[in-house]
Amino acid sequence: MSLQGPKTAEWFGRGKKALVNGVSSGFRYWGDDDTLVIDRGEGAYVYDMDGKRYIDYQLGFGPIILGHGYKPVADAVAEAAARGTVFAMTTALEVEAAEAMRDAIPWLDELRFTNTGTEATMHAIRLARAVTGRDLIVKFEGAYHGAHDYVGYSTAGAPIGHLGNKRSPVPYEVSSGVPSTIRDYIRIAHFNDLDFMEKLFKSDGHRIAAIIVEPALGNVFGLMPEDGYLEGLRAITEEWGSMLIFDEVKTGFRLGLGGAAEYFNIVPDIGTYAKSMGNGFPIAAIGGRAEIMSAWAEGGVMQAGTYSGNSIGAAATKVTVAELATGVPYEKITKTGEALMAGIEKICEAHSEPAKIIGHPSMFSIFFGEGELKNFRDTAGHDEELYGSVIFGMINRGVMPVDDAKEPWFISSAHSDEDVAETLTAFEEALVEARS
Ligand SMILES: Cc1ncc(COP(=O)(O)O)c(C=O)c1O
Secondary structure (H helix, E strand, C coil), rough: CCCCCCHHHHHHHHHHCCCCHHHHHHHHCCCCCHHHHCCEEEEEEEECCCCEEEEECCCCCCCCCCCEEEEHHHHHHHHHHHCCCCCCCCHHHHHHHHHHHHCCCCCCCCCEEEECHHHHHHHHHHHHHHHHHCEEEEEEEEEECCCCHCCCCCCCCCCCHHHHCEEEECCCCCCCCCCCCHHHHEEEEEEHHHHHHHHHHHHHHHHHEEEEECCCEECCCCCCCCCHHHHHHHHHHHCCCEEEEEECCCCCCCCCHHHHHHHHEEEEEEEECCCHHHHCCEEEEEEECCCHHHHHHCCCCCCCCCCCCHHHHHHHHHHHHHHHHHHHHHHHHHHHHHHHHHHHHHHHHHCCCCCEEEEEEEEEEEEECCCCCCHHHHHHCHHHHHHHHHHHHHHHHHHHCCCCCCCCCEEECCCCHHHHHHHHHHHHHHHHHHHH
């Protein structure tokens, strides 16, 4: 059975003639019969071309923290668009957006805007290399930091059986087209394993420019750090003079106003932000402590972008961050997320389905299986087939998380108690159907 109604199928057919596979990003293709075409979004809902409504937990892979088409943001963006958007000069709006970011995240002394998370991590890595004069970057198995060459290794799409021995993990190249020598600059680590990291630094520490980490694994079920783990990374990087980069593209403005740095009370050296800071408009930022960011001011470290700091993104950031700073959206998100996590757990228990509901209430996932979950390798026992069937059943019932459990469910302040009730009913029905 296809997820597409007749009009959606017709639009997808048209889309396929113009866009490769009918999509603009590889992760969005769900096969010829199940890739949807969306007409519009409104609050917590998206509507396909047949007018079918879905409660949306994809939220565009995370950014829509205030709900689709949130009016104060949309109005600010419309006003900015009418006043011109790029000038090759700084705008007042851009300054206000930067001030809002600094007020929200006090440890950021200075920042610069870009447009996507990919650009942000690319610049953060270059900056870390420039400041330390070293080449190596440590990244974690399962973590995703964007589509550029330096981080395309051992992401969550990599088959766990091909990652090498746990003591000496192999950087798994997830794309063709990357020069083979790039892999020489990457070291792969396991999340929540400080012993491993200490050994890695003992052998290579003097060559390591940075550890780049999603402080909670937003691309691996939303897995959280164990107590003391991020503190351990902080201590090791300080000892060896390496940079600690928090990739907060997913956690930023989602775990709370100050992101993961505030939530876990750790100050990294560099932070990267995107997604929730602009409620769906393309805007990102790289920020950090003044003595690091000053490398850009001194010159000789390239950072540039025609659209960086454009008025659309700046307006969206100014208004989104102001709205989040009231604290009201976080109260709603926490209540909704906690109700969903508890409800799903209860349903799984009632049906004797071994499951773990993992993550933070704003960004969580369901692991169908047993055993302790600390890092990417531990997720090998997840019953992907069951999860896929359950999500397919939910989408048929008008509730839409991503069909891959590694990508968490995202919660917005627009989701209501009624949405929670409808979601839990759909989950239970779909679970029973999948198991029958
Ligand atoms: C943690 C993390 N970093 C970076 C990126 C890349 O961001 P973008 O898709 O905006 O380039 C993503 C995208 O999902 C992400 O999850």
